[in-house]
Amino acid sequence: MKQDTEQQWVIQTKNLTKIYNSETIPVRAVDNVNLNIARGEFTALVGPSGSGKTTLLNLIGGLDQPTKGQIWVKEVELSSLKKKALIDFRLQNIGFVFQAYNLIPVLTAWENIEFVMLLQNRPAKERAQRVQQLLQETGLEAEANRRPAMLSGGQQQRVAVARALASKPQFILADEPTANLDSKTAESLLDMMAKLNKEENMTFIFSTHDQRVIQRARRVITLVDGAIVSDVPQIPYKSPNLKGFTGISYQ
Amino acid sequence: MIFKMAWKNIWRNKVRTLIILISIVLGIWAGTFILAYAFGLIEQRVNDAIGYEVSHxxxxxxxxxxxxxxxxxxxxxxxxxxxxxxxxxxxxxxxxxxxxxxxxxxxxxxxxxxxxxxxxxxxxxxxxxxxxxxxxxxxxxxxxxxxxxxxxxxxxxxxxxxxxxxxxxxxxxxxxxxxxxxxxxxxxxxxxxxxxxxxxxxxxxxxxxxxxxxxxxxxxxxxGADLVTDFTQEQKSKFAALSIRTWSEIVPELALMTNSLDQYLVIFLLIILLALSFGIINVMLMAVLERVREIGMLMAIGMSKLRLFFMVVLETCLVFCLAAPLGLLLAFGVITYLQNTGLDLSSAYGESYGALGFRTIIYPQLQAVYYLRIMLMVAVTAILASIYPAYTALRLEPVEAIRKI
Structure with a gap:
């Protein structure tokens, strides 16, 4: 199967399916998803808990293997890559932001941000400049030498975003990035990501329950039981009025 | 950075690291001291046999x-x-x-x-x-x-x-x-x-x-003892009608003890290191399994399996690198001290040692080359002990690891 070239999609999935074999019955976490995402999109994946948002994000990020179907990222079919090549692909192209921050606890904020660039073997001078720039942009200059344990939740998530941005990836995949943050911090983080999206045309895909994220997204994809039930590319976002959908409150 | 991370990782749980460090230090010290003790004991026995009984x-x-x-x-x-x-x-x-x-x-x-x-x-x-x-x-x-x-x-x-x-x-x-x-x-x-x-x-x-x-x-x-072989050969050719025997032929049990001591002690040290390595494997495995989520994250953001493997191996080796010199230094100090003062076992084993022809004041001794050999054995043990925890880390799949709490 070849990638649809009618439009320059940077992420494309065809019949993407992920089935988990639990002890009793197989669970379709992602069910026959066909999805196209263009460069510079600011997209939210929404849906109730267990609807397959994180699984879809993991599949797009090459962290998980689909049971069926294909994923193209930048015209590269992910399942065609061997493990080593896939790790390298992620390193060069994708930035991850996790709900639980997942910073390296033994490294300082500076070192956490620098880490990905070290894996890319970037020169020391370039690394230092980029870290400095990201610390400025995320307002963490004063916290540069602090370890994650000494930072607040919001500061840790900003470090995580800065780390995801450090390698200048084309895509940022963020799994519930604001879930553990207070309103003010969440707004500040979203402002920062919206700015990067606008200024650097960076593609953002969020998995979220957070209304604040949904309100800012320019495209909202709703998943239920692993399938896309709604794909709304406009603002303001309106509820698809799903029965039993209690994960978020809609305006 | 990998080195820095490995170094910091081993100090995440200071008490656990200190306990394992102390156990390695004591293991290496004990193994090295036993080597020196046995060499001192046998060397004295050989010297006494030559000096009091059989000559060269x-x-x-x-x-x-x-x-x-x-x-x-x-x-x-x-x-x-x-x-x-x-x-x-x-x-x-x-x-x-x-x-x-x-x-x-x-x-x-x-x-x-x-x-x-x-x-x-x-x-x-x-x-x-x-x-x-x-x-x-x-x-x-x-x-x-x-x-x-x-x-x-x-x-x-x-x-x-x-x-x-x-x-x-x-x-x-x-x-x-x-x-x-x-x-x-x-x-x-x-x-x-x-x-x-x-x-x-x-x-x-x-x-x-x-x-x-x-x-x-x-x-x-x-x-000197190093002249024995050549001198004996010469005398044998000169006086073919006579029996000319070296001390090792006269008291072959002593010669056997001297010759096989090296091998016995290496085996003994290997057993100590083997026991230590299982302790290390256990501790490092715990350290890896405690960081499953973090390791998953490292793989997710692009850390290659080779680097990950190297990091865990390095963590184990760093523990050994810290402990081995301390253990050897401690052993060197004790051996040097007892080389001058002697270890008096007369009250405990006086009769039994005397009956076997051994002295009851032992002067432990160990040649420098044995310290190097022990260091080498420790290095090999460290690398071998690090493989299983590192392999366990490698087997983790990023998505599975990140899911775990």
Whole structure:
């Protein structure tokens, strides 16, 4: 199967399916998803808990293997890559932001941000400049030498975003990035990501329950039981009025 | 950065790291000290065997070795002795007349190997003169005087100047007896020597055995132990009719002990390291399994499996790198200290060590090359111990690992 070239999609999935074999019955976490995402999109994946948002994000990020179907990222079919090549692909192209921050606890904020660039073997001078720039942009200059344990939740998530941005990836995949943050911090983080999206045309895909994220997204994809039930590319976002959908409150 | 992370990772749980560090330090210290102790013990035993009993090599009439009959003598032994003494590699040499005699006092009797010695010459070959604890050493001018071991003297209830009758077979197979007086009592580290050997003057025994310019044994002490093999080969080719044996041929059990000690101790050390490595594997595995989510994240953001493997291996190796020098340093300190003061085991193992011919004050010693060998063994153990925890980390799939809490 070849990638649809009618439009320059940077992420494309065809019949993407992920089935988990639990002890009793197989669970379709992602069910026959066909999805196209263009460069510079600011997209939210929404849906109730267990609807397959994180699984879809993991599949797009090459962290998980689909049971069926294909994923193209930048015209590269992910399942065609061997493990080593896939790790390298992620390193060069994708930035991850996790709900639980997942910073390296033994490294300082500076070192956490620098880490990905070290894996890319970037020169020391370039690394230092980029870290400095990201610390400025995320307002963490004063916290540069602090370890994650000494930072607040919001500061840790900003470090995580800065780390995801450090390698200048084309895509940022963020799994519930604001879930553990207070309103003010969440707004500040979203402002920062919206700015990067606008200024650097960076593609953002969020998995979220957070209304604040949904309100800012320019495209909202709703998943239920692993399938896309709604794909709304406009603002303001309106509820698809799903029965039993209690994960978020809609305006 | 990998090194920095590995270093910081091992200090995440300071108590756990300190416990494992201490266990490695103590393991290496104990293993190294046991090596030094065993080498010291055996080295002393070998030196004592050479210094008090057999010398570096001995010459006999071959038939004498078969049944110890006094008729099997080295002819013109004095000439041979003088020839040997002229060799600059020879430190000292002495000839002896040997008989197996029955010792009788008014109330007791016992069998003993009687060595007829030339006091001046013997004093240069063995150290028996320095072991006199009562009375005096023999002199050439003495007549029918003996030196007796302390234990044998106690058994026969003999004191200085006590009279004792020696009975033995002469070269014509006649039984001869003669009365001797105790001139000195010696005491050595070796209970066996004390109980089974007495020293008389060679000239007295020669007279009783009808020997003239003959001896049963010539003992030779060389300038160094490293000369033994070459010197022996030369003498064997020169005096083909005689039996010339090195100390390792005379006391093969001691030679076997010396030769196999190295292997035994390496095996012993390997067992210690093997036990330690299981402790390390356990600790490092715990450290990996505690960080499953973090490892998943590292793989997710692009850390290659090779780098991850290297990081975990490095963590294990760093623990060993910290502990090994400390353990060796501790061992070096203790060994150096005891090399001067000695480790006195007389109160605990005095009798049993003495019965086996070992001294009860041990001076541990270890050549520098053994410290290097231990270091190498520790390094190999560290790498091997790190493989399983690192492999466990590698088997983690990022998505599975991130899901775990």
């Amino acid at each position: 090599l001995q010459i006999h009439q071959p038939d004498y070795l078969l049944d110890n009959d006094p008729q099997f003598v080295i002819k013109k032994s004095t000439d041979l002795l003088n020839t040997i003494k002229k060799d600059e590699r020879v430190k000292a040499a002495s000839q002896r007349t040997l008989v197996h005699a029955m010792l009788a006092t008014a109330s007791n009797n016992a069998g003993a190997k009687t060595m007829g010695i030339e006091p001046q010459g013997e004093n240069t070959v063995t150290q028996i003169a320095s072991c006199i604890v009562d009375g005096e050493y023999l002199e050439d001018s003495d007549k029918n005087k003996i030196l007796i071991g302390k234990k044998l003297a106690e058994k026969l209830k003999l004191k200085i100047r006590s009279k004792i009758v020696l009975t033995f077979q002469d070269t014509d197979k006649n039984i001869v007896s003669a009365a001797f007086r105790v001139k000195g009592v010696f005491s050595t580290y070796n209970a066996g020597l004390e109980q089974s050997t007495i020293y008389a003057l060679k000239k007295d025994l020669d007279r009783l055995l009808n020997l003239k310019q003959e001896a049963h044994e010539i003992a030779i002490l060389l300038q």
